[in-house]
Structure formats: structure tokens, C-alpha cells
């Protein structure tokens with residue numbers, strides 16, 4: 001297993017009123033030249049956790065930080081009008097928390113943060129992940 005010390009949250013930047021399936025995500029990432037979806041996990045609006053890329057494989061999700069990180073993306077991040085918003089459902093919040101708790105046991109001491117906390121000029125993941133998960 002590669003060394004992991006960073007867990008990064010993303011949103012899919014799709015509207016909360018719009019379904020964005022793991023298949024669409026995979027297709028869109030392949031269109032960008034990735035061999036498969038760039039994230040390790042995808043969290044559907046239902047709360048379903050979909051493994052996208054095995055943990056031992058380096059994800060492709062945040063410039064300069066891929067090698068030692070895990071990428072988690074939740075479906076949503078935009079409101080019905082296309083504005084940035086924390087659109088996480090109760091199911092997503094629950095699943096993200098469970099997943100993070102498991103990952104932090106497996107990779108103790110890892111930093112948990114959002115894409116935007118790593119210098120990206122983006123709103124992603126549309127909530128303050130670093131603050132929300134500081135206690136894990």
C-alpha cells in the first residue's frame with residue numbers, strides 16, 4: 001500500500017436536482033484522459049458509497065497532492081439554479097462520516113480537508129470540510 005496522509009473531499013459540481021451516476025462520472029473522467037474515475041470513492045445522493053478506484057492506486061483529483069491522498073466526491077454541490085451550495089443529503093453526511101472514520105483508523109494522523117483548502121481556486125466541495133471533520 002502506498003503512503004497516505006491526506007483525505008480530500010470534493011463535490012461533483014452537479015445540480016442537486018440532477019442525477020449524476022457513477023457511470024457518467026467515469027465517462028467524463030475518461031473523456032479528460034484518465035484511465036478511470038479520478039476519485040477513490042463516490043457518494044450518491046442516497047448515501048450509497050461507490051468505490052471508484054482501488055485505494056492502492058493513486059487517484060487523480062488534486063494537482064500536486066495525488067500520490068499520498070485519497071479522493072472522495074459527493075454527488076451535488078450546486079443548487080437548482082447552478083449556484084455553489086452545500087447540497088449534502090442526510091444520507092451523504094452520514095456515509096461521508098462513516099467512511100472518514102474508517103479511513104482515519106486505517107491511515108491515522110491523515111489530514112482531512114476540502115479541495116479548496118489545497119490552494120485550488122474553486123469552491124469545491126462547497127462546505128468547510130477541514131473544520132467539520134477536525135475532530136476525527
Ligand SMILES: [Zn+2]
Nearest residue numbers: 010011115124
Ligand atoms: Zn474538487
